[in-house]
Amino acid sequence: MKLIFRIQYRTLWGEEVRIIFDEDENQSVALSTRDGVEWQGSCDYQLSPCDAPLTYRYAIYRDNSCTRKELGAIFHIIYPGNAQQSCYIIDDCWRDLPENNYRYSSAFNGKYTPVSPVRLNDNVGSCITFRALCPGLSSKEQSLGLIGSCNALGNWEYCRPIRMREVRPNVWQLTVDASSLKFPFEYKFVAVSNKTGAVVAWETRNNRIFHTQPLQRGETYFPPETEVFFNTRSLRVAGCAIPVFSLRSEGSFGVGDFGDLKTFITWASATKQKVVQILPINDTTMTDTWMDSYPYNSISIYAFHPMYIDLRQLPALQNEKASQMFEEQRIRLNSLPQVDYEEVNKQKRSYLRMLFKQESENILTSESFETFFRDNKEWLIPYAAYSYLRDLNHTSDFNNWGEYSRYDKEQIQELCNPNSTAYSKIAFYYFLQYELHVQLLATSDYARSKGVIIKGDIPIGISRTSVEAWVEPYYFNMNGQAGAPPDAFSTNGQNWGMPTYNWDVMAKDNYSWWQKRFRKMAEYFTAYRIDHILGFFRIWEIPYHSVHGLLGQFVPSLPMSKEEIQSFGLAFSKETMTRPFINDYILNTVFGEHSEEVKETFVKRLHHDIYVMRPEFDTQRKVEAYFADKPDAESQDIKEKLYALISDVLFIPDHDNPEMYHPRIAVQNDYIFKQLREQDQEAFNHLYNHYYYQRHNEFWYHEAMKKLPVLTQATSMLVCGEDLGMVPDCVPWVMNQLQILSLEIQRMPKSPAHEFGQVHEYPFQSVCTIGTHDMSTFRGWWEEDKELTERFYHQELGHWGNVPEHAPEWLCEEVIRQHLESPSMLCILTWQDWTSMDSALRNPDINIERINVPADPRHYWRWRMHITLEELMKQDEFNEYIRSMIEESGRSVSEQTEDAE
Template sequence: MKLTFRIQYRTVWGEDIRVILNDDTEHPIALSTRDGNNWIGTTNYEAPVACVQVTYRYGVFCNGVCVRKEFGAIPHSFDIGNAQQTHYIMDDCWRDLPAASYKYSSAFNEPHPCVKPNQLNNHVGNCITFRALCPELYNKKQELGIIGSCNALGNWEYCRPLRMYEVQPNVWHITLDASSLTFPFEYKFAAINAKTGAVEEWESGPNRTFHIQPLLRGETYLPMESEVFFNLPATKIAGTAIPVFSLRSEGSFGVGDFGDLLTFIEWAAQTHQKAVQILPINDTTMTGTWTDSYPYSSISIYAFHPMFTDLRQLPALKDKEAAARFEKERIRLNALPQVDYEEVNLHKRNYLKAIFKQEKEAILSSKDFQQFFADNKNWLLPYAAFCFLREKYGIPEFTTWPEYADYQKEEIEALCDPESESYEDIAYHYFVQYSLHVQLLKACDYGRSKGVIVKGDIPIGISRTSVEAWTEPYYFNMNGQAGAPPDAFSTKGQNWGLPTYNWEVMEKDNYQWWRLRFSKMAEYFTAYRIDHILGFFRIWEIPTHSVHGLLGQFSPALPMSPEEIRSFGLDFNKEFMTQPFINEYMLQTMFGDKVNYVKENFVVHRHHDIYAMRPEFDTQRKVEAFFAGKTDVDSLNLKEGLYALISNVLFVPDRKNPDMYHPRIAVQNDYIFNRLTWNEKEAFNRLYNHYYYQRHNEFWYSEAMKKLPILTQSTPMLVCGEDLGMVPDCVPWVMDQLQILSLEIQRMPKDPKCEFGHVYAYPLRSVCTIGTHDMSTLRGWWEEDATVTEHFYHSELGHWGDVPKQAPGWLCKEVIEHHLKSPSMLCILTWQDWTAMDEELRNPNVDSERINIPANPRHYWRWRMHITLERLMKQTEFNEEIIRMIDESGRY
């Protein structure tokens, strides 16, 4: 058969348009043009045996290399018809994403069975195939139809539309005999009743008009695909964010589990909420201490944390005495106001091992387990081996293991062989992950059945002592630490201690590591939050010798040469500007009566009143090591002061090219900046603003567009981005182009000229919330700064008079209502903020509701609900108030 492609696309000199057929990137079909705008090309095509549908995308090529191609999840397509249809003519327009791509996501439109396209009899050779994209029908028990002004299209009679065929999810085709149509004609797409075939809703907009030149025998013409919209209100829903570990039920074991998650989803559905958002649930077990409670440093991007196992869903323990002991511990731990991470994991691990010993033969031989193992073997086997070796050698730092420090697939497969003496210990981890898989899938499937989005969280990083760092070290830069630059919540920046990504290597296999990670999440979730989406543009990379984040630099970035620095009017002096500046005034001011101790032990006198750090203390890590274990106030103050000395520089050398430099972040607050003259300060600020707010926009845009289109379109999940912090101008460009939902928080406005965000002006494609797990609750924030609270009370809420010192229930309710009535597609509030409006129900201890303090890298993640889920379900008045507020806001 012959294929002809036609598209309008404006190119620049040296570019050409080609068609990538059935994802065959090696043999694209070249098109030609006379004006650089209208492209056409014809090729002979032999369809594979049993091929029904052909898919294709357009790409822009330069010097034979594809520099851009359509990236949407839905490619163009056409159906192979009868033997008489020998020439297909496609008119197309460039399309990346549909206009409302969120409607195609699994959050609002689950994948569902489709049908084969209609095929005309062999006597029909001249055909027209209409193609349409429409995601709004599946859950309404409707189908898409076409109706028009000629008899073959029903003469506008509402009971005579032609049914179209959903050939892939939300893609509708119909092929008509061209000779049966009267040209020109008008037509519309319509939603028709799946049983009666009658029109129930008409697409919005004016009638479509069809003009066509006469077709030659055997030609099938395919006009441009149409996106069909009906006059429906915007999709808006409400939901709750809560960590799984924070859930509390009468039967949980001192920590929330996947069984509790199902119950929480049930509560959400009963209160007309359509979303439940959780924090990362991956395994973080490294030391076995409370420091493992940090959920954003996982040891596996696939494995779940064993503590989330619902022991109630496992077989009963036959040892009655042991069962009684565990029950006693369960009751004790479940009564605690917060999670005792170490005790909970100790007892749950012992219980899981007892159940495994009792049930291993039955479980490991079951058909369901065998299928799970086969589907997940690629990650499950090295994960289980890693856990076994971590416990055997008592340390997660695999580089120090006496054996298996360097991952060799064959050696690990031999270690995990069923005949190996280590097999039972390794298989235990298979069993735990299988149980977690079954329980999470059950909870998420329940959410689907109730129309509740279960929204997962993808951390930006992994632990440097993780399975992936062990098995795939080439994907990571181990000589750097990921973090975040300073902000209002962490003035010294954040150092997460995680390795950064080697994006150059990841690009070579089309980001397979990420695509597999996203695909695994899509088995459970219908939406996800990309933690720190800025990391896909650039990451704040901190050298391994630093503790704070101030000496970091963006990676990738465009450093500055000394000549360029001078071009801004600043005379570059390497020794003064890149080495810690320390003088007598600083030492006296910072250390007071401890100044002589500092001089004698940590610094050395150079000349005049200038000092330098001693070589044994010239990095923050060296200082940290000296003060290890010292927790008295004087030692802590001395340590922080020495950290500040070391970071007192104007420029940081580039990590790849030490002869190039980056201006140090937030240096205007430090002593070295005050040593500059007025003219030098002006020059530095011009340079600083250019570097941080102008220089990288196009560069970082291109970096993000290499990765995010591939990743966000690799699954049908709804994509939400956490776009907080120091946000470059290019971030909204990319998020808008890829239709990624932004995060809107009133106390962190996107517009720097505003003290607070304007809830009524939020974009539709956004998630609005009062606060996140990294922030204080609404009630906690209300008491932090009386000046800010007063401004908010008077200017944002419009109230007069004295400001309440504590946030009363009526005020919290008012703030919630403002958010519910915002234009944001998703309004997801923390559970603490929902309960804040009920003064009898909410926790009387405001401070205890804080989940995380980002400024503290060793924060203990342990907050739990102060009431049980069972009691929550019985709060009739509170629950009915949530229902009323959600319904009145149009979010149900």
């Protein structure tokens, strides 16, 4: 059959428009044009006879290379017509994201059941297929319909619309017999009640007028696809953020689990909250110590942490003595104020091993397990083998695994063979992931049934000793460390220790590594948070010899040559500007009574009073190793000061080209900057501002637009970005274009004109919150800086008089109401901040409520609710108060289609 495509798109000289079929760039058709605006082309294509549609996108090519594609997760679709249809004439419009793209996400749509379009009888000779995009009708027991000025379209009678079919989520089609229509005709799209078949709402625009030339027998005409809008309220909802490990119920085993998450969703739904946001839940087991409590350093991007298994959902242990012993341990661990990470995992793992020995034959031969294994074996087998080898070798560092140090697929398949002596130990990890999958999927389905969004979290990095680093090392730069430049969290920057990504390699397979990761998440979540979205523009890469983050550089970036540096009026010297500036004054000032010890041990005199670091201590890692067995406070203080000494440079040579340079981040407070002449300081600041705030905007914009459109359109989940820190101007350009929700925090304003974020001015496409897991709670923040608190109390909240020493419940409520009434689509508050407005319910220990301290790389993630979920559900007055606050703020109303006739 013949396909004829027509589209209007204004191109530049040298560009051409192509159609890409089924996301395969090898299957593309080039269109032609006479004026660079009207493009047309045709091809022969055999549509599948079994109702399988053809999907396609438009793309712009230059020099045989794709420079732009249509955005979004929704393709153009052609379904096969009846037996006579041999020619399809398709008028299209270029499609980027639909307006209000969030409405098309799975966060605001229920699970979709595919429906094929109605195929007309074979005696119909010519057809017209109407196509429209319209979200939110299926869940409202409504369908999209068509009504118009001729009898075949109901003659405008509200009870006679023609119902369309939702052939893909929010994509509607209707094919009519062209001979039944009287041309020209007027028509409108309408919302139709599935119960009565009558019109319940009319689209908000003038009547559409249809003109077309007569169709020949066997032709089907597709008018341009359109977005349909009804009078609908903007969707603004409220929710709660809490880590799964922090949940506490009467029956949990010292740590929150997926069963507790289901109960928490019940509480959220009962209080009119529509979002539950969690931290990453991936397996982090590397050392079997509390150091594994850090949830952003996972060993697998797919596998979940075994501690989240709800033992109550599993078969009971038949060994009564062991069962009683575990119950005693459960009661003991569950009564602790915080998570005892090591003991919880030790006891739960012992329980699960015993249960696996008891139930493995039944579970591993079940049909549901076999389905799970078949669908997930690509990652499950390497993960299980990794876990077995980690246990066997007592280390997660695969470089120390002997013959298994380098991943070999055939070798691992042999190791995991059911006839292998290691199989039972490997299959134990299959069992764990299967149970986690079953439980989380059940919780996810329950949340959907309650209309509650579960918002997951995608960490920007992976562990350098993870399954992925073992199996797919070519995707990563193992000689660098990902982190963040200095910010409000850490004056020395953050060093996460994770490898950075080799984006050039990832681009070659269209970022399939990321796409598979996102699609796996979409099985369970309807929204997600991209941790450190700035990393998709550029990542802060720190050399492996550094401990702090100050000696990092953005990757990718545009380093400066010696000549360019000098063009700013700064006399560049590689010898003096790329190595630490050390003299007697600095050593005496910084180290005081220890200065002589430092001179004798760590530095050597170069000339006069100028020193250099000794070769055995010229990197922070070497200094770290020297002090490894010196835990006393005095030694640790000297160590930190030596770190600062090593970071005291003006420029850092580029990782790839040492003859190109980057100005060191935040160097203006260091000695090497202060010793510059005033005019050199001004020249450096001019260069610095250009480099960090102007130079890379266009460059980083294009870097992000290579990656983020592919990733965000891989699923229908609602996309939110954590865009805090040193944010380039191009970040909001990309986030607005891709409709990624920003993160708005009052104590971290994005405008330098304000000391505090202006909550009433937040953009609609945003998530607003009082604080995150990386910050103190509102009550904790209130007591950290009394002068800042006073300005907030008087200038921001407009109160008079003395500032309360501790944040009273009425003040916490006022700030919560302020956030609920903001324009932001999502208002997600931490559970600690929700409970802060109830004096009887709030935790009396403010400090224990903090989840993470980013400046401390060895922080223990162990905070837990101080009351049980059962007790929380019984707090009738508190829960009713949350309900009323959410209702009064307009965040409890579901999307409604109102009659716009």
